[in-house]
Amino acid sequence: MVRTKLHNVYIIMYHYIKEKKNNDFPNLNYLEFKEFRRQINFFKKKFNILDNNQFCEILYSKKIPKKKSVLLTFDDGYYDHYNYVYPELVRNKISGLFYPTVETIENNVLLDVNKIQLILEKEKNRDKLLENIFKLIHDLKNKKKIISNISKIKLESRWDDKKTVLIKRLLQYYLPKNIRNLILEKLYNEIVSIDEEILSKTFYINKKHIQEMHSNGMTFGGHGHKHFWLGKLNSVDQEKDIKKTINFFKKLKIYNNNFSFCYPYGSFNNHTIKILKKFKVSFALTTNKNSLTKRNLKERFVIPRFDTNDFK
Numbered sequence: 001m002v003r004t005k006l007h008n009v010y011i012i013m014y015h016y017i018k019e020k021k022n023n024d025f026p027n028l029n030y031l032e033f034k035e036f037r038r039q040i041n042f043f044k045k046k047f048n049i050l051d052n053n054q055f056c057e058i059l060y061s062k063k064i065p066k067k068k069s070v071l072l073t074f075d076d077g078y079y080d081h082y083n084y085v086y087p088e089l090v091r092n093k094i095s096g097l098f099y100p101t102v103e104t105i106e107n108n109v110l111l112d113v114n115k116i117q118l119i120l121e122k123e124k125n126r127d128k129l130l131e132n133i134f135k136l137i138h139d140l141k142n143k144k145k146i147i148s149n150i151s152k153i154k155l156e157s158r159w160d161d162k163k164t165v166l167i168k169r170l171l172q173y174y175l176p177k178n179i180r181n182l183i184l185e186k187l188y189n190e191i192v193s194i195d196e197e198i199l200s201k202t203f204y205i206n207k208k209h210i211q212e213m214h215s216n217g218m219t220f221g222g223h224g225h226k227h228f229w230l231g232k233l234n235s236v237d238q239e240k241d242i243k244k245t246i247n248f249f250k251k252l253k254i255y256n257n258n259f260s261f262c263y264p265y266g267s268f269n270n271h272t273i274k275i276l277k278k279f280k281v282s283f284a285l286t287t288n289k290n291s292l293t294k295r296n297l298k299e300r301f302v303i304p305r306f307d308t309n310d311f312k
Contacts (some may be wrong), residue, residue, distance in 0.1 A: 051095035052219035099223035126163035231267035
C-alpha cells in the first residue's frame with residue numbers, strides 16, 4: 001500500500017477490471033470489480049478526485065492542492081471500461097481519463113500485448129512456450145545472432161517471473177517484426193484459437209462507446225495507433241503513429257487543448273516528447289512509480305503513475 005501525503009497528486013493506472021463470475025479469461029491478471037468499487041469509495045473519502053481539466057489546471061498553475069488528490073486513468077480501451085468502470089464513475093459523479101489504442105477500434109484486431117496475455121493465460125507451462133518459440137527461431141538464418149543477444153534483455157519486473165518476462169519481451173519487441181508476427185500468430189492460433197475479429201469486437205470499446213462516455217463526462221487521450229514501444233522506433237515512425245492517433249480523436253470531435261498522451265508500455269524517448277510538443281499535446285503519462293509533487297510538477301511529459309495494485 002502506498003503511503004500518501006498532503007500536497008501530492010496520485011495518478012492511478014488501471015487495465016482489466018472484471019467480475020469473476022462473468023470472466024471468460026479467469027487467469028488474466030485483472031482487478032476484481034468489487035475491489036475497484038472499494039477503491040473508489042476509499043478515494044472519495046480520503047482524496048480529492050480530479051477530472052482532466054482540474055488536473056491540467058494544476059499543471060498550468062503549478063499549484064498542487066493541499067488535500068491529497070487522485071486522477072483515475074484507464075489504459076488500452078477494454079470493454080471492461082465501458083461495462084464496469086464507466087457506469088460506476090457516472091454513479092459516483094467522477095470523471096475518468098481513458099486511453100484506448102486506435103487500431104483495435106478501426107480494424108477489429110487484437111493488440112500484440114493482448115495476444116501474448118491470452119497465450120500466457122491459456123498455457124501455464126512457461127518452459128513449453130519458450131521451447132516452442134526457440135524451435136521456430138531455430139530455422140532462421142540469423143538465429144545465432146538472435147540467440148546470442150537474448151542475454152541482454154532485462155528481465156526485472158514488479159509482477160512477472162523471469163521466464164514470463166522473457167516470453168513477453170521476445171514477442172513484444174526483441175525479435176524482428178516479421179519473425180515475431182509469425183511466431184505470435186502461430187502460438188495464438190494453436191493455444192487460444194478464437195477468431196481475432198470476433199474476439200476484438202467484445203474485447204475493446206468502439207466509437208459509439210467512446211462518444212457516449214465522452215458525452216457523459218469521461219475524457220479520452222492518446223495511447224498510440226498500434227500500441228508500439230515508441231522508444232524503440234525512429235522519430236519518423238513515432239510521428240506517423242502519434243499523428244494517426246490525434247487525427248482519430250479529431251474526427252470524433254473530442255480533441256481539445258487539454259488532450260494528453262499515455263506511452264504504451266511506458267516506452268518513450270526525447271524524440272517522442274518533441275513530437276508531442278509539436279502537436280501541442282498537454283501532458284504525457286509514464287509507468288514510472290511515483291506521485292506528482294512540487295519537485296516534478298514542471299515535467300509534464302514524464303508524469304509518473306501508480307498501478308491499481310499499489311492501492312489494494
